[in-house]
Amino acid sequence: MASVSQAQRLCHFRVYHSPVLAETAIEWLVTRADGRYLDGTVGGGGHLAVLLDVLEEGAEILAIDRDPEALKETAGRIGDGKRVVLRQGPFADLARFTEEEGMLPLDGILLDLGVSSFQLDEPERGFTYRADAPLDMRMDPDLPMTAADLIADESEEELGRILREYGEVRDARGLARRIVKTRMEAPLERSGDLRRVVEAGTPPHRHMKVLSQVFQALRIAVNDELGQLEQALAGSIDVLRPGGRLVVIAYHSLEDRIVKEFFRMQAGACTCPPGFPVCACGAEALVEVLTRKAVKVSQEEISRNPRARSARLRVAERLARERAE
Ligand SMILES: C[S@@+](CC[C@H](N)C(=O)[O-])C[C@H]1O[C@@H](n2cnc3c(N)ncnc32)[C@H](O)[C@@H]1O
Known part of the structure; x- marks a missing residue:
């Protein structure tokens, strides 16, 4: 059952955006209650609120969003005794942000892809066909x-x-x-x-x-959403400590396919042409995939939040092995 503070927070965030698979995502993400985490798509801070509730004093969170409006919404929501650093920019640069903020290595990375309800529902952002407005659609107005x-x-x-x-x-x-x-x-x-x-x-x-x-x-x-995802994934494994986790929630089949394939390759899938007698590609496993199949949203959550219906959550955990030079 949600604590009073959690219920109040979720109530506030529902106005901006209902976080999808919130408790599930945070359960997968957190392996150390006083660890360092990166929320690459902080939006209105729905997942961040749940994360702050389970983390303990001393924990650190780097929260990124490319939309300055989203960061305004999240600013000020800082948990007692926990450090939250907000950065505006693309999550493709997550490795750079992590290094610049002195947060290496991370215990977990969360990416909740796509747009927020706030962005979709603001007519002047141009994301919706339901209102007549300039066709903008940039998450970051500087694009x-x-x-x-x-x-x-x-x-x-x-x-x-x-x-x-x-x-x-x-x-x-x-x-x-x-x-x-x-x-x-x-x-x-x-x-x-x-x-x-x-x-x-x-x-x-x-x-x-x-x-x-x-x-x-x-x-x-x-917004070059697929390119952003590919770059973020490419930079993610090296900034995780062994045992640290990458949790991705995708809403589009192309995104989910990119995540699934990336996890498969990082888990050491051999890329030699079929029929090769011995493996020559040097495939090495850097992660273990913890979700054999993508986690989907319950009917109960879909009836509360129909926008959640296409969500697919996948998790990989960094292994202790170092990347070969
Ligand atoms: C589905 S919403 C996340 C909602 C958030 N988890 C919450 O609970 O409020 C996705 C957010 O990611 C941001 N976003 C999407 N692509 C991004 C990118 N490439 N870099 C940084 N932020 C991005 C969007 O601006 C949006 O605020």
Whole structure:
């Protein structure tokens, strides 16, 4: 049962974002109550609140988010006797942030990928098709390219790829063609402009589904979400102490596939071509994968928070072996 302070905190954070698999993620993450942890996607601090409740005096947390609005929300929520350092920036740079803050080695890293409900629900951020607003979609306002820029500048082929790969849009080529045709007459600068193009070529009963797919695809591209994840994973193992854990919650099948494959390789999967008589690739296990299958969200949590339904949580633990030079 949640303590009074935990219940109060969760109540506050629900307004900003309901943390997904919160207790489960923190149970997997924490191996030492006075250890050092990195929350790479602190958002409104929902997971951070649960983490602070289980950690003891002397614990340290480095909390990162690329969205300055999220950090404003989290600032000031510092646990008694525990040090919380906030850094604005991309989690791709987590190894650098950890070193700069003198937090090496870490006992655990948490990545809760994607966007927060706060970001989705703020119309002026442009993440949603439900309101007419500038097509921005940048998590970090200093990123060079908005969704409107991407729509204006990318080739029809590249737009088609983005819509197909990141949004699984069925008629990605057709939609890319319609976007390019429309932008020759007038730029698509607002979510309403894009919504009209999508709806014009989609049967009404599929409007919501296709709009969600299209907006998700553009968001992933604008924020280079898959590239960020790959870079963060690549830097994560070396900053963990032996026995330290990496916990990742993914909401998109492409992200989950990247995490699963990274864990498989770090666990020593051989990459020799099939049929090689002896292993020559020098594969070495640096982690043990603790979740044979991804942990999913319960029906009870989904009914409370439908946005949690696609979440997949995976955990790997750093082994004592050093990386071969
Ligand atoms: C699903 S929300 C996390 C919510 C948080 N765990 C909570 O309980 O409030 C994802 C957060 O990660 C941030 N984010 C996404 N990609 C990021 C990246 N590459 N670097 C840093 N932060 C990122 C977003 O800005 C957002 O605030």
